[in-house]
Amino acid sequence: MAQFDEARLSRIKGWMQSYVDTRRYAGCSALIAQDGAEAFYHECGLRDVENGTPWSRDTVARIYSMTKPITSVAIMILVERGLVHLDAPLSDFIPEFADARCLREGATDITQTEPCDVPTLHQLLTHTSGISYSFNPGLVPQAMGEDRLDFWPGSRTLEQVAAALSELPLVFKPGTRWEYSVGIDLIGRVIEVITGKSLEAFFIEEIFDPLGMNETRFSIPNGTEDRFASMYTPLSGNSFDLNSAQKSTETLNLADSLAKTPFKASKMHSGGGGLLGTIDDYLKFTEMLRCGGKGVLSPHTINFMMRNHLSGDIASMGPSSFAEQPMHGMGFGIGGAVILDPARAGVPGSVGDFSWGGMASTFFWINPVHQLSAIFFTQLSPSSSYPSRAQMKALVHGALM
Incomplete structure (x- = not known):
């Protein structure tokens, strides 16, 4: 298993800071674990620009479509x-x-x-x-x-x-x-x-409690209000209206904050995009997948989920839709994308990488070849605004020796 070159790995810090300095992201964090041990963590910027609150490791963020793999594990x-x-x-x-x-x-x-x-x-x-x-x-x-x-x-x-x-x-x-x-x-x-249970109740009983994901919920977890991140958009209108998106001269327009967020007490348990959580909570989830289930699921079921379930790559099935990942050289499993050919995907990685992202530009991937779990958190919608996912994968794989 390849180890990291620490000098190359530290390049991620400068890359993250450049996103903050140029006001593309208000704040962000990155967490990488290899073979179960933390290999890298860095945070920079703000979780609330208006109040000047720093981004921190325990920031509670909207993970949007990174909810999908959790729901897939549940079924x-x-x-x-x-x-x-x-x-x-x-x-x-x-x-x-x-x-x-x-x-x-x-x-x-x-x-x-x-x-x-x-x-x-x-x-x-x-x-x-x-x-x-x-x-x-x-x-x-x-x-x-x-x-x-x-x-x-x-x-x-x-x-x-x-x-x-x-x-x-x-x-x-x-x-x-x-x-x-x-x-x-x-x-x-x-x-x-x-x-016969609410989706959240089932998540808590079968996934969150067993893994210790105590700050991942469909509404802002009690006692974490002061850690809830604001969300921003470079668009002049609705940050989710991709069909009529108009760029703004201001790159960090406030799209959602604690003062007005519907996440204070949401009745909607959106299995496709409704969860909030911390980066360390999500690492517990990705590590469960990487390690073959940790008692939540059988290793054989995890292997089944992380295989390509399409007849070819996504591109071969003629999509015209928005997606969180490349489509060429990329298949789809149960709850996430699977790299079939890194060269065709145009992003450094390994065959079998399993990944997905969220609309607020969060992202994770699991590399089974190098036993990696990598997670990136920020809060900017839409996720198609900047190529940060491909850039981070290139930085991480460029640091493997």
Whole structure:
């Protein structure tokens, strides 16, 4: 196993500081562990520009889509117990999806649909279900945006938004394409139906408590309000409205803060993007995956999750959607992306790297070849604003000797 060159590893500090100095990120932190031991940690900048509060290791941040791997682990716990199988149709758990319809090829109106198969749980987990996100292009995403069907934090519940989403058609026939979606939010609702518990309660009982993730929750954890980071955007409008994004002359426009955040007491347990947490909590999760489950799941189940579940790479399935990772040379497993060919992906790494990110520019990856867990935290939306993920991977792999 390759070790790190400390001088090369320290380059990450200057790189992070450059993002802060140029007001691209307000603040950020990076944490790298190798074979279970901490190899690097650094923080810089502010978690609240308006009040001048420094970014710290215990900063509570929105991890958004880095919630998806946690929800994926949760459903695999139920699979291991024989309570569900991945080829089960969604309608077995959410009956509103029973009469599935999808847009006809070339549809110009959302009413131009045809019958199709009900998506399976496996298709929901791998973004091949025909479900979408409002920030993707197209008729259905536009309707999702109008009705706020992206499972945003707030007063509506997972059950309510899932039922409303069932009234829209699918974008394509399940299994025929890849499109980034709220499918894993629907998996969260499936977990609630099977267990009779709220998604958060199941997470706490089966994942958070066993791993000691005591500051990862769907609302700001009690006693951590003063550590909650503000979120910023370089856009002039909504930081999630990628279809009509307009750059602003100000690179750090306040998008969400403790004073107005819906995360103070959110009823929405968004399995696709709702969790808040600390960088050390998330390291406990990535280390569980890297180490083969640590009793949360079997090593064989973890290996199954971290394999490519597509017929080729993501690009071969013709996506037009936003995604948190490259699409060429990149497959998709259960809850995260899998490197098939680093050269085609255009980012240094190893075959088998498992990763995903969040809309506020957070990111993690696990390298099974070098036994690495690497996590980057910041709070800037959208995550497509800067190439920090590829840059950090290059810095880390450039430091391996």
